Amino acid sequence: MIRIPSVPVRFEDALRSGLPVVTCEIASGDGADPDEIVRRARLVRDHVDAVNVPDNTAGVVHMAAWSAAAILAREGIDPIMHVTCRDRNRLALQSDLLGAAALGVRNVLCLTGDHMVHGDHPNAKPVFDLDSLQLVELATVLRHGRYLSGREIKPAPDLFPGATENPFAPPYDFRPLRLQKKVEAGARFIQTQITFNVERFAAFMARVRDLGLDRTVPILAGVAPVRSARAARYMRERVPGMEVPDTVVRRMEQAGGERARREDEGIRICVEIIERLREVKGLAGLHLMPIHWEEAVAEIASRARLAPARAILAASAAATLREDGPAGARVEDRDGVLLNRQREQRA
Amino acid sequence: MSISVPVPVRGFFQRHPRLTRALEIVVLPFEAASKKAIFGCKMCGQCILHETGMTCPMGCPKTLRNGPCGGVRMDGRCEVLPDMMCVWVKAERRSRWLPWRGAILRIQPALDWSRKGSSAWINVLAGRHGKEAS
Numbered sequence: 001m002i003r004i005p006s007v008p009v010r011f012e013d014a015l016r017s018g019l020p021v022v023t024c025e026i027a028s029g030d031g032a033d034p035d036e037i038v039r040r041a042r043l044v045r046d047h048v049d050a051v052n053v054p055d056n057t058a059g060v061v062h063m064a065a066w067s068a069a070a071i072l073a074r075e076g077i078d079p080i081m082h083v084t085c086r087d088r089n090r091l092a093l094q095s096d097l098l099g100a101a102a103l104g105v106r107n108v109l110c111l112t113g114d115h116m117v118h119g120d121h122p123n124a125k126p127v128f129d130l131d132s133l134q135l136v137e138l139a140t141v142l143r144h145g146r147y148l149s150g151r152e153i154k155p156a157p158d159l160f161p162g163a164t165e166n167p168f169a170p171p172y173d174f175r176p177l178r179l180q181k182k183v184e185a186g187a188r189f190i191q192t193q194i195t196f197n198v199e200r201f202a203a204f205m206a207r208v209r210d211l212g213l214d215r216t217v218p219i220l221a222g223v224a225p226v227r228s229a230r231a232a233r234y235m236r237e238r239v240p241g242m243e244v245p246d247t248v249v250r251r252m253e254q255a256g257g258e259r260a261r262r263e264d265e266g267i268r269i270c271v272e273i274i275e276r277l278r279e280v281k282g283l284a285g286l287h288l289m290p291i292h293w294e295e296a297v298a299e300i301a302s303r304a305r306l307a308p309a310r311a312i313l314a315a316s317a318a319a320t321l322r323e324d325g326p327a328g329a330r331v332e333d334r335d336g337v338l339l340n341r342q343r344e345q346r347a
Numbered sequence: 348m349s350i351s352v353p354v355p356v357r358g359f360f361q362r363h364p365r366l367t368r369a370l371e372i373v374v375l376p377f378e379a380a381s382k383k384a385i386f387g388c389k390m391c392g393q394c395i396l397h398e399t400g401m402t403c404p405m406g407c408p409k410t411l412r413n414g415p416c417g418g419v420r421m422d423g424r425c426e427v428l429p430d431m432m433c434v435w436v437k438a439e440r441r442s443r444w445l446p447w448r449g450a451i452l453r454i455q456p457a458l459d460w461s462r463k464g465s466s467a468w469i470n471v472l473a474g475r476h477g478k479e480a481s
Contacts, residue, residue: 129457148457169420170420171433171435177414177451241418243421
């Protein structure tokens with residue numbers, strides 16, 4: 001078990017270090033209870049560099065992402081706030097980004113947003129005033145001290161905008177180019193859709209490397225544990241943009257209905273995918289999406305030997321502060337193997 | 348590739364706003380009818396058909412002008428309207444046939460909703476096209 005010294009390391013610094021980074025998405029609050037957010041975040045905080053808070057996922061109403069992110073920031077966790085274009089026009093987006101920055105939330109993941117037809121308010125008016133790419137551009141403009149209107153902001157919000165890409169949805173050839181467009185618009189980090197089909201992901205990354213994008217922006221591969229055969233089938237059939245191969249569904253079916261066995265199989269599949277993603281060149285780390293199953297993260301981290309970059313960074317910072325830093329040295333040793341492997345891959 | 352009109356032409360239309368308006372009244376029904384019949388035009392007033400493989404991006408339920416969303420189904424159909432092919436799957440395929448195929452990579456600025464319903468052709472002639480700060 002790694003003990004993390006209390007030297008704060010920002011998500012941006014963790015990415016900059018070149019060490020493998022781990023992020024994790026938690027379910028946003030379904031109700032007005034801040035303790036629920038904190039409880040979920042505490043299950044994952046020791047294993048990750050930053051925690052993602054979704055924005056009305058799948059068009060189902062939840063607690064506002066900025067408030068959940070602010071609760072995390074208060075807990076000393078670096079949050080990544082999702083911002084979608086579905087519910088807000090450009091005025092609301094700008095004021096939300098400013099408000100979030102004022103509450104200590106600087107990492108923003110810019111998304112188009114799931115359409116509300118699949119959510120709990122299918123009759124709502126879709127906004128989509130901007131698209132995800134224009135939102136990345138908007139965050140970049142704000143960061144440089146201007147509103148979209150050109151008016152000056154004092155002081156400018158210190159935002160760290162990121163974007164997503166889904167290598168598993170057509171048109172496959174266009175996906176790397178769309179990623180390139182997002183990087184041109186100002187995206188500083190990328191998190192991808194959940195990977196089950198590693199071959200398709202590897203093909204995507206090969207094209208990304210051809211475009212030189214892996215050297216300009218850190219890319220975190222999305223992974224998730226499946227909890228049951230039913231969940232796997234649901235994702236395959238009902239969630240557009242998700243590719244769940246039959247082998248995954250079959251393995252989950254074979255694991256049977258007993259809870260401990262199927263959950264173990266789900267985690268095993270996830271760890272296998274992580275091992276295979278380690279062979280893919282150009283990745284900066286992983287993004288875990290344990291859909292309402294934050295309890296699984298500790299187990300995945302231990303089986304896949306995942307460690308947040310900030311643990312190593314903070315330990316080495318603490319070690320330089322104190323002349324003899326036994327704790328820091330031990331952390332380096334503990335993860336030396338893992339680190340070197342990822343470094344070789346990126347070289 | 349973005350359309351540019353010679354400066355004297357632009358200047359002429361800018362100097363004569365009433366004439367421009369009159370011309371728009373005449374042109375608008377023809378433009379609307381023809382583009383609607385051929386491309387399913389939604390009259391956003393800032394046409395980028397030529398940059399998106401001659402496929403109107405406003406037909407997308409999310410009105411995405413910079414590329415497909417992450418919800419495209421595996422058979423290339425729209426997540427919102429499963430009977431429709433994704434606008435961007437078509438746009439990407441068709442753009443390969445165009446001599447200016449690289450135009451699809453240009454970052455499109457945010458839409459100017461105040462121009463919705465106006466004539467994109469007249470907007471181009473009067474130099475009101477693509478000038479929006481993003």
